[in-house]
Amino acid sequence: MRSQPKRWRRIEAHGPGHPLAWLIWSVPALFFLYEFILRIAPSLMLPDLESAMHLSEGGIGAALGAYYYAYAPMQLAVGVLLDRFGSRRLLSMAALICVLGLAIGAGASSATELATSRLLLGLGSAFAYIGAVYVAMIWFPSNRMAMLAGLTAGVGFAGAVGGEFLLQLIFGSPPDWSRGMWILSGVGIVFVIALWFAVPERPAWHLERTGRETPHDLRSVLHGLKSVLCHRSTWLVGLGCAFMYIPLAFAGNWGPRDLHAMLGIGTDEAPRMYALFYVGIGLGCPIMGWISDRSGRRRPLLVIGSLAASAGTAIMAVIPEQASNWAWVVLPAWGFVVSTYVLGYPLAAELNRKDAAGTAIAFVNFLGMLVAGLVVWLFGALIDFIASGRGNQEPDGADFRSGLLVLALIMISAVILHLLVRIPRGNSPKDDTLELPGCER
Template structure:
């Protein structure tokens, strides 16, 4: 075999394991999304068992995002320096520990701590999958592979709605949380067996931090991150928490059926992420499909917020379109990687993911606070009941966030799917 053929053969022999490693990261993101949305199908039980209102539940759910968003920049730096294998293994086990703490919590503070631990360790999921994709596959495949990972994440969001609600009804929310902990243990073992590190950054903390400073000083990084926040609002604020009680009120559905309708937003996102990723790679553009996706998401969210009397089929379509358009966020990850130095790729991805996911920590408690502000005092089954007007007013914040995202995306520099830094 010639010298030129040997590296080619080595690449092909490594490809199956690289695919398994990427798939493990994508499954980790699937699992992380189940955990992310789980409180949305436990709202009534948590309000009843801990005697709290919407603001408290919004804050409880947001502790996931405090941990997740707060860890994103460290995760990016750690991925650049140490590679994904050990980090993803320990993180999956940490998710399992957080689920156990959540299930056995005697008080609201312990529930919040469990959510924080889950979020902080789930932070390694998507960045881990994208790190494996970036290390082992060519740049022209990055948006597609990242989109497919995002698709699996959205499938987790769907599973965390109606199917998880059925599990909660069959068992209870504590036992369901313990069942989720078992999934983290399985993922930890799988990550240790399949994920491999192709490269690690040289140098110490000073050199790694220099890459972070470079990422933070890049105006394009901030524009992409804020645009990504505009896509996240409907996903986390509506489908991830408050959409279920809203649809139960406006459509007369039980919680399981309402969760099934909100799942259409996750399905739309899951379909849109690989489709938009493939389309972007195909046409060699990041900006155009990103802008179009945000416009679609903003229009669909406006329909959901301001036209609550629509027939159920129309609500389902709007949820799907909102998710499909919001999936353009994946192009932001591809663009920020191309607009920052390769040695700081993990830091750039982590920085954007910190703000994108941190939107959940902003939107979920903010919406809960706005709902409590408009509460008329009505209670049913120990849980507060909010009016349609209160929900519509609160969801206006999500529409505004998407509009701001459109403005930022219009200012983003086109990379033409090439490394430009």
């Protein structure tokens, strides 16, 4: 374990919960905000990208989905790497990868180049949320974990709300994709530097809290990954939260376009209206985390939230165009109930070994992003299929409504999955070990 620079020795001597812990956490949390802005950037100029690159709904969905194809599988590696190396170097490297992806995106003129840019952005962004939660898990007491996981998510969704406005300023009117990408890459360089200097190495007492007297070696970390993969309820929590996350994947790529097609909302007003969805999530994540920490209950809130999130998706699909003003009420309420998914992260950490907590959190995020990537592609292909079946060359509002109803039906699965989660008596993850080769009880 490396010794801390002088500026961090006081907080290390204090233990978890020092006031400066908020500063340490804030920089990775702001990096997650930045990453979220990068994630939603294409949604503001989807028609322009389709036209410039001569792509259909399915084609642009496949190119943009490359973000999730990198993000999702990297979650397994992110968890292992964080448990092995800590967050400082990894988060700085992740920000640098985002800068490279933005530079490639600035000059993109084809679907392949756009997909490459999104792939690199997904690779770098994979460290953002899990890295920030991991930092909070180290520097704060464990009884604040759900609240901080929710607060971190809330910071990111604040980026989605303000990001709509910021991106319109950055890209200009009419949107200039290349100019916007270069500006965002400059911001990324600032994060590379800030993360390196603001996030300290892991303190010695973190090893004591995880039950280890020495830093994790690779063998022990891989054993932790194996224990997570062999834990039945971790899979149930992860898949349940993944289905709850579907509206977020939809919103980041199709949201404003959906409002324009279904409710006749103007292309300028639609992004502002859809920002209310992120307002709901941004408020809901820390509130749900606080309620969960205070009550000590995770699973009941996840079950109720899953049911409400599916209902909210169905309601959005059936709002008639003549009652479009109802979207101003439904969107924030929908976002608020969807935010319950954030409780899956602390629940997964609590179901597993303490020294594999980072891996468990990352695994839940892995499943969420894997499903998100599939949804981005499948939704585009689905509405293309529905439109062609109705003889339409371009998808209309009815096609988008049908697609949303299909998503609502899929999301019902989350209710069943969370009901099947087994909360072990005592603190033994092995009580719920899968009966598979290599998974010892």
